[in-house]
Amino acid sequence: MSKYQDIKQAAYEANMQLPALGLVLFTFGNASAANREEGVFAIKPSGVPYVDLRPEDMVIVDFDAETVEGKMRPSSDTKTHAVLYKHWTHIGGIVHTHSTYATAWAQTQTAIPIFGTTHADHLTVDIPCAPVMSEEMIQGNYEHMTGFQIMDALKAEGLSPEEVEMILVANHAPFTWGKTAKKAVYNSAVLEEVARMAWLTRQIRPDAPRLNDALIRKHYERKHGAGAYYGQE
Numbered sequence: 001m002s003k004y005q006d007i008k009q010a011a012y013e014a015n016m017q018l019p020a021l022g023l024v025l026f027t028f029g030n031a032s033a034a035n036r037e038e039g040v041f042a043i044k045p046s047g048v049p050y051v052d053l054r055p056e057d058m059v060i061v062d063f064d065a066e067t068v069e070g071k072m073r074p075s076s077d078t079k080t081h082a083v084l085y086k087h088w089t090h091i092g093g094i095v096h097t098h099s100t101y102a103t104a105w106a107q108t109q110t111a112i113p114i115f116g117t118t119h120a121d122h123l124t125v126d127i128p129c130a131p132v133m134s135e136e137m138i139q140g141n142y143e144h145m146t147g148f149q150i151m152d153a154l155k156a157e158g159l160s161p162e163e164v165e166m167i168l169v170a171n172h173a174p175f176t177w178g179k180t181a182k183k184a185v186y187n188s189a190v191l192e193e194v195a196r197m198a199w200l201t202r203q204i205r206p207d208a209p210r211l212n213d214a215l216i217r218k219h220y221e222r223k224h225g226a227g228a229y230y231g232q233e
Contacts, residue, residue, distance in 0.1 A: 105198070130149050146172075174192075
């Protein structure tokens with residue numbers, strides 16, 4: 001048995017949640033799980049249908065995107081995952097999908113406005129959209145540079161990856177992360193639902209206002225603040 005069995009299993013379970021939650025079609029997505037002590041992560045093999053996946057198929061890769069263990073080629077987005085793991089040392093899982101509503105917002109190159117309390121339960125800001133990548137970045141080491149595009153977009157907006165665990169990449173699709181692969185999957189599902197709600201909001205009322213600051217603070221703090229009272233002890 002591989003010494004990386006724990007993260008292989010975590011990555012497998014995270015990947016299998018993506019079609020179960022309606023976040024991927026065919027092979028349109030990937031999830032990974034990191035082992036910080038070993039400096040590696042497990043990620044889905046490229047182009048393999050979810051129905052055919054097994055835990056042992058997960059490919060082990062280091063934070064420089066070099067394969068450490070595995071017979072198959074890792075996901076084509078592996079370099080993006082590697083960049084984020086290397087620079088954001090607090091994260092333990094990453095998910096990338098092409099989920100319908102979040103991707104539609106990405107294709108408009110638009111951040112998702114904070115319209116309601118569902119959004120505010122998770123974030124106090126609009127879900128950011130990283131700008132369109134330059135031709136030089138696209139023609140170069142594309143997947144590697146996508147990681148920097150994500151990090152630079154958060155930095156430019158003064159946002160912390162500890163607090164904002166999701167982003168759209170313009171004309172591409174969403175990426176989410178978290179302390180675990182399970183949390184990254186949760187964030188991916190939340191992002192898709194908030195994107196759907198925001199789209200519907202705009203259809204009903206194109207000039208719908210953003211949520212007011214008092215409600216934003218109340219809903220975020222009751223789940224995440226020092227005096228949080230959501231859930232059980």
